Amino acid sequence: MKHLLSTADLSRAEAVRILDVAEEMAEVNTREVRKLPALRGKTVVNLFFEDSTRTRISFEAAAKRLSADVINFAAKGSSVSKGESLKDTVQTLGAMGIDGIVMRHPASGAPRVLAEADWIDVPVVNAGDGTHEHPTQALLDAFTMRRRIHGTDSRGRALDGVRVAIVGDVLHSRVARSNAWLLRTLGAEVTFAAPPTLLPAVDRPFGAAVHHDLDAALGEDPDVVMLLRIQQERMNDAFFPNPREYTRHFGLTAARAAALSARTLIMHPGPMNRGLEIAGVAADDPRSTVVEQVANGVSVRMAVLYLALTGEHEPKEPVA
Amino acid sequence: MTAHLIRGAQLIDGSRADIRLEGRRITAVGSGLDTVGATVVDADGLLALPGLVDLHTHLREPGSEESETVLTGSRAAAAGGFTAVNAMANSSPVADTAGVVEQVQALGDDAGYVTVRPIGAVSQGLQGTHLSEIGAMATSRARVRVFSDDGSCVSDPLLMRRALEYVKGFGGVLAQHAQEPRLTIGAQMNEGRLSSELGLAGWPAVAEEAIIARDVLLADHVGARLHVCHVSTAGSVEVIRWAKSRGIDVTAEVTPHHLILTEDLIAGIDGAPGYDARYKVNPPLRSREDVDALRGALADGTIDIVATDHAPHTAEAKCCEWPAAANGMVGLESALSVVHAAVVEDGRLDWADVARVLSEAPARIGQVEGHGQRIAEGAPAELTLYDPAAVREFSVDDLHGQSQNSPYLGMRLPGRVVATFHHGYPTLLDGVLVDAETVAAAAAATPSARSTKAASA
Numbered sequence: 001m002k003h004l005l006s007t008a009d010l011s012r013a014e015a016v017r018i019l020d021v022a023e024e025m026a027e028v029n030t031r032e033v034r035k036l037p038a039l040r041g042k043t044v045v046n047l048f049f050e051d052s053t054r055t056r057i058s059f060e061a062a063a064k065r066l067s068a069d070v071i072n073f074a075a076k077g078s079s080v081s082k083g084e085s086l087k088d089t090v091q092t093l094g095a096m097g098i099d100g101i102v103m104r105h106p107a108s109g110a111p112r113v114l115a116e117a118d119w120i121d122v123p124v125v126n127a128g129d130g131t132h133e134h135p136t137q138a139l140l141d142a143f144t145m146r147r148r149i150h151g152t153d154s155r156g157r158a159l160d161g162v163r164v165a166i167v168g169d170v171l172h173s174r175v176a177r178s179n180a181w182l183l184r185t186l187g188a189e190v191t192f193a194a195p196p197t198l199l200p201a202v203d204r205p206f207g208a209a210v211h212h213d214l215d216a217a218l219g220e221d222p223d224v225v226m227l228l229r230i231q232q233e234r235m236n237d238a239f240f241p242n243p244r245e246y247t248r249h250f251g252l253t254a255a256r257a258a259a260l261s262a263r264t265l266i267m268h269p270g271p272m273n274r275g276l277e278i279a280g281v282a283a284d285d286p287r288s289t290v291v292e293q294v295a296n297g298v299s300v301r302m303a304v305l306y307l308a309l310t311g312e313h314e315p316k317e318p319v320a
Numbered sequence: 321m322t323a324h325l326i327r328g329a330q331l332i333d334g335s336r337a338d339i340r341l342e343g344r345r346i347t348a349v350g351s352g353l354d355t356v357g358a359t360v361v362d363a364d365g366l367l368a369l370p371g372l373v374d375l376h377t378h379l380r381e382p383g384s385e386e387s388e389t390v391l392t393g394s395r396a397a398a399a400g401g402f403t404a405v406n407a408m409a410n411s412s413p414v415a416d417t418a419g420v421v422e423q424v425q426a427l428g429d430d431a432g433y434v435t436v437r438p439i440g441a442v443s444q445g446l447q448g449t450h451l452s453e454i455g456a457m458a459t460s461r462a463r464v465r466v467f468s469d470d471g472s473c474v475s476d477p478l479l480m481r482r483a484l485e486y487v488k489g490f491g492g493v494l495a496q497h498a499q500e501p502r503l504t505i506g507a508q509m510n511e512g513r514l515s516s517e518l519g520l521a522g523w524p525a526v527a528e529e530a531i532i533a534r535d536v537l538l539a540d541h542v543g544a545r546l547h548v549c550h551v552s553t554a555g556s557v558e559v560i561r562w563a564k565s566r567g568i569d570v571t572a573e574v575t576p577h578h579l580i581l582t583e584d585l586i587a588g589i590d591g592a593p594g595y596d597a598r599y600k601v602n603p604p605l606r607s608r609e610d611v612d613a614l615r616g617a618l619a620d621g622t623i624d625i626v627a628t629d630h631a632p633h634t635a636e637a638k639c640c641e642w643p644a645a646a647n648g649m650v651g652l653e654s655a656l657s658v659v660h661a662a663v664v665e666d667g668r669l670d671w672a673d674v675a676r677v678l679s680e681a682p683a684r685i686g687q688v689e690g691h692g693q694r695i696a697e698g699a700p701a702e703l704t705l706y707d708p709a710a711v712r713e714f715s716v717d718d719l720h721g722q723s724q725n726s727p728y729l730g731m732r733l734p735g736r737v738v739a740t741f742h743h744g745y746p747t748l749l750d751g752v753l754v755d756a757e758t759v760a761a762a763a764a765a766t767p768s769a770r771s772t773k774a775a776s777a
Contacts, residue, residue: 008517085636085639085640086640086641086644087639087640105641106643107641107642107643107644108508108518108519108520108595108642108643109518109519109520109594109595109641109642110595110641110642112588112593112594112595113593113594113595113640113641113642116588116593116594117593117639129519130519130520130643131519131520131521132518132519132520133519171516174519177517177519200513200515200516201511201516201522201524202512202513202516205513205516206516206517
């Protein structure tokens with residue numbers, strides 16, 4: 001794996017391989033000394049053109065546990081806010097000698113432009129680009145599902161037949177896109193539940209079935225319910241009348257959570273709007289994986305950085 | 321005054337003839353013409369077309385001379401076989417006063433490669449709120465006849481109605497950039513499956529079609545003439561077809577790129593880079609179905625003309641992440657080859673049709689005097705010689721303006737423009753631009769357009 005730009009680029013074998021390496025990393029994270037020498041002497045830049053403290057510190061922790069040196073570059077207050085181009089920023093970093101870039105950018109496709117341009121030749125890991133993708137989030141979500149479903153017998157396994165309902169702002173969500181593609185590659189079935197205003201205006205977006213009625217979607221007894229965060233700006237832009245109506249129709253309320261089966265996982269990529277898309281009691285329920293997802297995020301990002309920066313390649317195999 | 325004898329050119333009716341140019345006129349068309357006192361240009365195997373006329377060019381001067389100037393854009397035009405261009409009003413300052421349009425026209429006259437006809441803004445500063453000084457521009461030395469806020473849509477229906485009515489009083493035409501602004505906030509590419517997958521905000525076809533539908537009804541209501549810029553969707557074709565069937569006075573243009581390129585290029589097919597901003601243009605590249613509908617509409621006359629929407633941008637404006645990149649492509653140098661590839665090779669258009677859609681009709685719509693006439697004795701000496709048998713890989717060497725944001729670099733395209741004659745003198749010979757000093761001197765030695773018009777009026 002040279003870059004990680006999109007989950008749509010991953011074969012089933014590559015995706016399972018990342019999850020298996022993440023299992024090794026998770027094991028490291030339970031030791032007394034949570035550190036591997038794998039990336040000693042390498043420098044990773046967290047190049048964040050958009051604020052995201054959670055994702056940035058998760059990548060930072062992952063890189064440090066692999067013994068890499070980490071430079072955090074936040075666009076705010078830097079030359080970027082004075083109009084410097086992406087090309088100049090990256091060439092400046094390249095001149096300092098770096099081994100990998102973790103990039104968060106508000107423009108969809110920016111990590112791919114960086115990876116495919118001749119500005120710098122280092123691995124690029126997409127840490128979220130606009131309304132396009134957030135591949136490590138999808139990988140940590142898949143990792144979390146696999147661990148909950150297959151337990152200690154997870155290695156080498158995919159998510160065949162697992163039924164996942166993703167609820168909320170699919171239209172603007174990079175988490176929804178990355179999850180839809182990765183979960184399908186891993187054999188899961190994805191259903192979106194959202195009002196039509198928050199879905200792309202196409203049939204079967206990203207290959208997923210669609211419900212405009214959350215209760216109908218939950219009535220199909222999914223194995224996983226994943227809530228997407230409602231961004232503040234959507235509330236003021238006529239995608240739905242008001243937060244109260246959104247919660248009534250598309251929130252995982254306490255009543256809806258109570259009606260879910262005992263095995264159904266409740267997931268959220270965070271940060272949560274408690275009381276809006278997810279009720280507090282649902283977030284804190286034993287079926288909720290919200291805290292585990294954060295922990296698993298470090299393991300998955302360790303796996304991705306390790307595979308990208310050590311240049312370990314897995315042959316692509318045809319999708320079964 | 322040098323005469324030119326073009327020997328053995330193929331005319332659009334398929335016949336072969338010599339063409340003698342003297343002064344600003346074609347003085348003879350026939351076989352075995354006398355070469356005495358004339359420079360002979362061998363046109364064996366070359367097609368003679370009336371000089372091409374572009375109704376939609378961005379020359380960027382004044383204001384963005386780092387992207388293009390009137391001179392460099394004129395050279396790009398001559399290299400593409402054009403003898404006249406209409407310069408869009410979205411310069412800085414905006415062409416919304418007599419002073420700016422007269423300046424642009426004067427720069428074009430001085431450069432001498434093509435006739436430059438300024439287009440006037442519809443609204444002050446392209447702001448869409450107050451009418452610009454339409455009358456002052458129409459009666460200025462530039463005699464503006466086409467008015468457009470291109471780049472922005474005249475979206476206010478009341479201002480659009482008033483503009484259609486007011487322009488009518490000066491015998492002009494309003495050229496609308498049809499884009500409902502509220503439906504295209506932040507829009508990056510055609511709205512559809514691909515935009516949702518790439519995570520780019522969609523530019524829905526309905527945002528174009530709704531404005532065209534409204535405008536043809538307004539034009540009908542007030543009895544005015546409407547021209548629709550860069551039609552890009554199958555639905556727009558249906559609306560215009562309906563309007564024409566009702567007798568509404570509407571004309572429409574399509575760009576070369578909307579006749580050949582599709583949105584799939586943005587995804588980076590076959591290992592090409594993704595999110596390549598060379599493909600970012602407004603209106604955006606659409607689907608294969610839209611391309612097919614536009615080709616059919618050009619063939620059946622629903623769409624009247626091809627116009628380039630030549631839109632130069634610096635490398636910095638394109639070499640960046642997609643949403644930060646500027647909209648637009650250069651197109652003057654490639655237009656004829658792209659039309660050849662898109663609609664001539666498949667037999668939808670013959671060369672007479674090409675002369676119609678790239679010269680005669682745009683000259684008529686834009687009231688570009690002295691252009692767009694069939695090659696015949698007494699016609700203006702505006703013509704281009706084209707080698708339809710050539711095939712070339714389009715490269716930066718084919719670009720002659722200031723900017724290189726062409727989507728065709730590396731593409732194999734048919735045909736090659738070999739020579740262009742404007743006002744009877746060559747601006748391009750053997751595929752090479754005549755140098756700027758020679759062309760400017762030839763222009764200065766030629767009776768001006770204004771005095772000729774005064775004489776013929």
